[in-house]
Amino acid sequence: MPLPLSDSPEFSKFLSRAEKLATEMDRGNEMKIELIEKAKEFGLLSLKPEGEEFLKIVEELSKRNQSLALSLVANSMFLVEFEEWGSAETLHAFAITEPKSGSDLKACRTKLNDGKVYGVKTLVTNAELAESFAVLASESGRLKLCVVRRDDKVKVRKLNVSSFRGSGIGVVKFDGAEAEDVKEEGTKAVMRTLTYSRPFFSAIALGMSERCLEVAINYAKRRRAFGKSVLEFQGVSFQLAECVTEVEALRCLILEALRKREHLSAVCKLFAAKTVKKVTDVCLQVLAGHGLIRGGYVERAYRDAKAFDVGEGTSEIMKLLISRRF
Numbered sequence: 001m002p003l004p005l006s007d008s009p010e011f012s013k014f015l016s017r018a019e020k021l022a023t024e025m026d027r028g029n030e031m032k033i034e035l036i037e038k039a040k041e042f043g044l045l046s047l048k049p050e051g052e053e054f055l056k057i058v059e060e061l062s063k064r065n066q067s068l069a070l071s072l073v074a075n076s077m078f079l080v081e082f083e084e085w086g087s088a089e090t091l092h093a094f095a096i097t098e099p100k101s102g103s104d105l106k107a108c109r110t111k112l113n114d115g116k117v118y119g120v121k122t123l124v125t126n127a128e129l130a131e132s133f134a135v136l137a138s139e140s141g142r143l144k145l146c147v148v149r150r151d152d153k154v155k156v157r158k159l160n161v162s163s164f165r166g167s168g169i170g171v172v173k174f175d176g177a178e179a180e181d182v183k184e185e186g187t188k189a190v191m192r193t194l195t196y197s198r199p200f201f202s203a204i205a206l207g208m209s210e211r212c213l214e215v216a217i218n219y220a221k222r223r224r225a226f227g228k229s230v231l232e233f234q235g236v237s238f239q240l241a242e243c244v245t246e247v248e249a250l251r252c253l254i255l256e257a258l259r260k261r262e263h264l265s266a267v268c269k270l271f272a273a274k275t276v277k278k279v280t281d282v283c284l285q286v287l288a289g290h291g292l293i294r295g296g297y298v299e300r301a302y303r304d305a306k307a308f309d310v311g312e313g314t315s316e317i318m319k320l321l322i323s324r325r326f
């Protein structure tokens, strides 16, 4: 299916609907089947983390509903190693982190025995609705990446997370679930996947930062204090100017990371985390008391921003990857 142009009228309708449901998803900590179905119709569930068009879609969606954007990026991660599964147009998840180990992949305790998977994964995006999972598991001491379809041997429990509450993040227990399409060299497969997806995860941070700036600048123009608009105070406008500069730098870095993944994927994600944390912080400060009321975009983005220091490898692990090249 051809990709919709990110500025097509049909896609604009989808964006509006996604925006409308964003607060409800955050409040209820739930995904919306209606939006996943629509994403299927657009062919968005068969996309690998590649190309500027998908990047643009992730950025635009993140300005309205970053939880849905994260679901699409997590789905695309599955397809890096299992591309042929994309034609099934089902929702996928990438299940690597475990209760006792995240950064340290080699400490994986999930087992693959006689073609069956036993173990627990946690913090899995899309766990709520995913129909298949890419699972890292160890077989005779070697790590493999395999696919497990959701069935009665797969149990999901949603987590009450503070960030990305509409992305169906949860714990997934595999109790003798059948493994399909087993790939050797699981660690390399996971690293390759993350290298591909980090610029797309960073594009969520970009979209969120842009939207927060738009909200904060508009607010600062209208909000009056001491007889003028608060945007007229340089203490406010200079901070926003710095944020705009960093957001533009992030945009350039993301595009460059698409071309030079091996070199810039970790750099890009590290910078995305710094940028979105700073921008959401500054923008919330501009909105001040009103920004802290639940339900606003900036308040939600402020909570979500911290997740960029953690998801797809922590900021410390990004520094480790970058410094390994010295």
Ligand SMILES: Cc1cc2nc3c(=O)[nH]c(=O)nc-3n(C[C@H](O)[C@H](O)[C@H](O)COP(=O)(O)OP(=O)(O)OC[C@H]3O[C@@H](n4cnc5c(N)ncnc54)[C@H](O)[C@@H]3O)c2cc1C
Pocket (backbone or CB within 6 Å): 074, 093, 094, 095, 096, 097, 098, 100, 101, 102, 103, 104, 121, 122, 123, 124, 125, 126, 163, 164, 169, 307, 310, 311, 312, 313, 314, 315, 316, 317, 320
């Ligand atoms: C929004 C979100 C979505 C996520 N989605 C998924 C998903 O779809 N699938 C999935 O499998 N996981 C997912 N995760 C989990 C995420 O990948 C892990 O939380 C992350 O890899 C870190 O693992 P951990 O939480 O176990 O931390 P740990 O690895 O236990 O780390 C604890 C602390 O120690 C630090 N640390 C660890 N090792 C080193 C080192 N060598 N040098 C310096 N510092 C170190 C870490 O940086 C961190 O500060 C998601 C997380 C978030 C927030």
